[in-house]
Amino acid sequence: MTLRPATTADDEVVAHIAALGDAHTPPHYLAYVRTAGRLLVAEDHGRVVGFGGVVPVPDAEGSTAMVTDLFVHPEARGRGVGTQLLGELLAGNPRRMTCSSSHPAALPAYVRAGMEPRGTVHYWRGPAFGGAAPAMPEPWAHDRVDLVGSWAEHGAIVRADSVVERRGATVAVVQRVVSETPEREVEQLLRGLPADVEVTLCVPDWQPLGRWLSEHGFTSFDHDLWCATPDVMPDPMLAVVNPGLW
């Protein structure tokens, strides 16, 4: 088994392995992980059998390594490939976090790497409210400028405290909200989208925004475990996250 950096030539096989794990990795997403952090593939006799990614998330101490992806082809699972990828991705940074799926092999691998389950992130879905003019673009007011910039390049609407991506005429994804008053920000976003648009967003369970969503027509349809080393403290203003990129 050898590990090497992924290139654009690997995008197709990487997307295939991700799809077998129910994940979607469009080329612009993979390009972001490659540029901002590291994207590695595991090769067995010249065949790519898995991949993993990590990006640095800035914090008061420097940065935390956020594991963005960890996927092994079903035929190669249970033989240590995931553990090997994770070890290489995390080498050199003791501050670590990720959002773990419920796959039985995922959590043991993350726990072995020092990351404990510290909360859940809930996926919410519900209808936009409509009735107001669409949100106008504004300069982003927080960190992760490169991440927000990469969403903007692909058509997302960026406001000072939020990023919303339209996917077709009737679907929108809130990718990020950083705010002391996230309910107010999300309400404005929902008013600025037509009422027939279905909106999804991912909210950590320590944020009161989840309760607000449940009182405003949203239902939680899935969740993942947020796992981190004990020294990692989430930004209290981070109310809506992209679970893969944080």
Ligand SMILES: CC(C)(COP(=O)(O)OP(=O)(O)OC[C@H]1O[C@@H](n2cnc3c(N)ncnc32)[C@H](O)[C@@H]1OP(=O)(O)O)[C@@H](O)C(=O)NCCC(=O)NCCS
């Ligand atoms: C999660 C995944 C990446 C792990 O890769 P892998 O190569 O299969 O895992 P490894 O062989 O390195 O094993 C990792 C740990 O899980 C354990 N494990 C492996 N298969 C297991 C299973 N079916 N049930 C329970 N534990 C299992 C191993 O014993 C090991 O634990 P240990 O370090 O305490 O011994 C892989 O199974 C996968 O692609 N799953 C589907 C996609 C997914 O959910 N990815 C995680 C996204 S957060």
